[in-house]
Amino acid sequence: MDDSLWLEDNFGEFLSEASFQDFLSLKNNFRGVDVANLLTVGQLSQLAAIPSQLTSQEDVAKVMTAINPAEFGAFFDEVSPAIEAQSANYSTEVKSAFILAVFARGNLSSSAVTDEDFLQWLTVRLRPLFVNLSPSLVTPLFQIGIHRNCNSSKEIVNLLDTLRLTFSNNTKEEIYNNIVISLQGPTALKCYKSGSFYTYLKSSFLGFGFPNVSTFVSLLSTTPKTELLNTISPADLGNYLRQPNVINVQSSLCDILNNYNKTLAFLETEDVPDDVKKQILPCVWPTALNINQKIEVDVWFEIGLKNYLTFLTKNLISFTEVKNASCYAFQKLVYYMGNNFTYNTSNFGEADVYDTIRSYLTAGPEPRCYNATDPYLNSTAWFANSIGNFVKFLTLGDLTSFVSATQIQIFLTNTINLELFSSSTVTQTVSNYYITQLFQFNPTFNPINLPGSFLCSSNIPVLAYSSISEADALNVLGRRQKLCNGTDDPEISAALASNIKTVTQQTLVDLGSASSGLSISQITSVSSSVLVSSLSTLGTVTTWSQSQVTTIIQSITTSGFQINSAASLLSLGTLVSGVPSKTIGKIPATEILQASANTNFISNLLTAPTVIQEIVVQKIISLNSSPAMMVVNVPDALATAIPPAMLVFPQGTADINVLNKKTWTPDQSSMFFSSLAETTFDIEQLSPYVLQGFTCTVVQKMKTSKIRQLIQACRPRNKRAKVLLTESQLTCMYNLLGGSLSQNFTDYPADMLVYFSSQNIQKNNCRSYLSALGAADFSVVSSALNKASQLFGEARTCLGINSRNLSKDTVEVLGNMVCTLDGSYIENSDPVILEKLKTCKDFSASQVAAMETLLLSGNTSYGIPSTWTSQTLVDLGILPLYLTKNFWGHFSKGTKRQFLKSFMPSLRAAKTKRTTMKSFFNQVNTLVVKRAAGCTVGNITQVTLSDESFPFGYDLAQFDLCLDVPVLKDNLESICQKVDDDNFQKVILNKLNQAFPLGIADQDVQILGPVSRAASLDDISKWNISTIDTLGALMKPEDGTWTTEQSKAIINEYLSIPGTSLGTTELNVINAYVCSLDANTLKTISTESIRNAQLLSVSSCSAEQKMILYELSNSSFSTYRNSFSDFYTLIKAYLGGAPLADIKGLSTQNISMAIDTFKSLQLDVIKALTVNDVRALMGSNLPNLKLFENDTIVQTWINRQLQSDLDTLGLGLVSNRVEVITPSPTSNGNVLLTSATSAKVTSTTQAASIFNGVELMKPSPFLFLAALLTALQQMLQRPV
Incomplete structure (x- = not known):
């Protein structure tokens, strides 16, 4: 029976006389909350005192709704003791509901509730309810306190503090936040009167934490900060800052210290943890630097900051921080950093300190911090005081910017400065400052008279070396070799060597590394017997040019010297790079293998043309082509010459320890990358060369955990080369991580x-x-x-x-x-x-x-x-390469030349693009063209050509007039390597045609370098290209790109020589230029040649060429089909010529085709692939369809698919293909239009209407008729 009816039937008007216990005793399933509106306050109090009667917030709400707020006091006077006695039996939800009811209707914030009544509510009636207080109730409680007096607010916190152990962390955090809010407003710090502000805050927060510095500062916002802060003693401030995690925002800490009048006393007396000192120092540092009294600076640095300076950081000693320092503080800093600071644990070095010194000294009047009238700043030991032990970083540009040539005289004689500059750590350019002055007054001064290390100065004019006797030249050379740490300046070597009239064995010994300064004509004048007897000397020179070593090898071999064994190869030393490939090919493979065990031989071989390196590797491989043995035999540095197809290891035979030591290309490492699935090798120790083989194809069978380890191993790491990955590899990795x-x-x-x-x-x-x-x-x-x-x-x-x-x-x-x-x-x-x-x-x-x-x-x-120097250019790093005449116009010719001497070799070593080099030359070599009948700039000689800045200073006309054919022939390689301008290059080619009217020999063609790219087809027709060495030299990528016509002419010229073919070495040499050959020539390539070659780049090939190369490679690599991952890795470069059937066949092999490979397929093939085909082909790389959806090729494929099919990919791809609407019968016989899944609407006419900017296709009448007939046919076929 319904409880309300039961009450009415059984109690009637006597309902109020009964107790709630009476109800429960008479009806065991009586539920009082359902009839709360019928019960008296006393009965409801009895109900609420029984925990089992209240199970939810709703129950409490029903009870409290039935009670008038005026009776809340009486109700809770009965209920609160019961809750306190049985607290564990009341859920937090129920207690929270009681609190909410009181907060909502109890009107506790009203002034009608006296402070005494409020405390009664707080400490008696509500206290049991606050046990395990919910975080959501904290703010409402504090809102009540805000509208009451300070004592009430304080009592709230006091009460909560007594219950703190029952609170969750979230509740305690809410209490802390509300204490902060209450302190901040609406009347900030309304309860603070006087005394220590720190003590006041401690009493305000009690056990609920203490404000961090940012909150602390926010509490100071309405009162003068200094006034409040200075109520705190240094000891209390120390106690505060020693609290853990109190410093959350350093700027707030600084705000405190900068407004605190006792900071120096605090620094002197209070010891705080090191991590706190590190944060305090940046706050007080500007104050210390800005002090303008010498004695006070000493106190700060020697006492106040004594225990803090060890925590100086790169930022604190930066010019940004130090630029406004007083001279006293600056010189104190220089002394401390140069004599007392330990750099081992800092995040900066001495060079960083010097950067600041340089910026500081150049930011004021010259010389900054020298004042003849100031007893503290009038010392002539200015360099010692202002630069000190950082003089080792001083450059000439810095020196002249700190103090002018006239002002420096004040300091030069100071004994402390002299001792400072006498250090061996002073840079050569600073020492050369004196040399510059000397040779300006005496251009013919003999370098032999220069003292000590001055002889190593690059500021000695080269002409000074080229106008001395042979004996003096050798003397100077000997002293330079001893004093200059073996540094070879090719220009000086050439100048000194030009004084040598007769070259003997002893001359070569004396010349040593400077032998590379000999011209080709000087080398050819040396008897072959002298060269052979001097091999031990010549083989140690590391600065030979290719033409020099080739000339020496030709000379000694024509006189009978045999290069046919390991011993003879080793005897050549650095000259081995001049041995022709034909000679290498005749040496027994066993001898090659024996020589390759010598590390010096390998180091020297790495300077040889790539063709030579490849033939050496081919010879070694011929001894044992087993992958496991081959990788052991081939030297680590030459491993890039191993054909990728030979790196297919039978399962379990790949030794990662061996593979990990070698240099690989991505094509190679991807061949054995799958072996990492089997190994226990530490993934973190894998080399970048191995890691760059990562592809979605080769990791298919790896566990997810292994894949994640491999991806992580590719992260940037200090002191480790970057793992170079392509876009397809990077997107593959991203996709494999699957959003995790x-x-x-x-x-x-x-x-x-x-x-x-x-x-x-x-x-x-x-x-x-x-x-x-x-x-x-x-x-x-x-x-x-x-x-x-x-x-x-x-x-x-x-x-x-x-x-x-x-x-x-x-x-x-x-x-x-x-x-x-x-x-x-x-x-x-x-x-x-x-x-x-x-x-x-x-x-x-x-x-x-x-x-x-x-x-x-x-x-x-x-x-x-106006202050820029050659050092400015050096400091700009690579940027000068790209700057224009607008920038270069601010430098003198001499400054530019000085800079180019070091900049140009670095650009060539980095294999900078030739197009970039050409543009750079035209910008930096801006000359005012003057008409002249002859050479006025200076004849181009061997010494001129040895200048790394050449041909800077020559315009086109002067270059032509000043370059004589004999000099060109004698220095062909040197000039070809240094000239990047197209017009200059054409001058060289024209002069070569004059010099060699019957054709240019292989040996000379091999050293044309970048100049060769300026050749016309007529020029090329005059070249002898009869050896693979010549072909290889012409195809060096770093020398620039060929046009299709040029490369075709060169390759065909080579192939016209009897006995030549497109073999493995030839394919490796020409690589992408295979696309310049006609179909008939391509068909002569053997499958063996393709198999043993590096993977070719065929992206520029025509469709016909790609198909031929695909058929060749498909046949070449067919033996690897049993491991489809290996087969695909080898064949993917050629898939642009694959037919549809083969591509569909690949889709069944779980290859995870990369998007770039997909886009390289024939367009007709791509168009014919279905959604399911592409899904199967791309596998893990499928999401890249969405990434590249705006790519023209990808968009073409998308628009050929039905939207319903694309939707199955779940990528959000949208097709513009219109689906055919065909009728379908419904159950009532009517026709229902449905989407067909197999037809595509096409139209022979242009779209004729525009709706909201979208073109709509004109419906085809034939299509409509077809749909109507289909519907009619379906209706007729329905059973009657």
């Missing part, structure tokens, strides 16, 4: 981070993501993905970038992303952006213009243009 991505972004390859979706990054981690992303190479990403713009957009949101003026901090976080920014950001950002731009690989014209604008503004660390 860590927020520790540095655990991944930096380049992979480019492909992260914003959904992969937690909002509070976006800055750390961008910081890690800053190490990425953005040039890896396909431009079609528009990643740079997308990522910068995300960076703007994360970092709060709202203008084109990027701060230093923002630039630091962005890192390499600055390489993608347009010029408007570069020219308006913090100048540190220039340092970040030094890592970029190329620049747009607008970026270059912006860099120049920034530099020319003078608002950078490089100063104003």
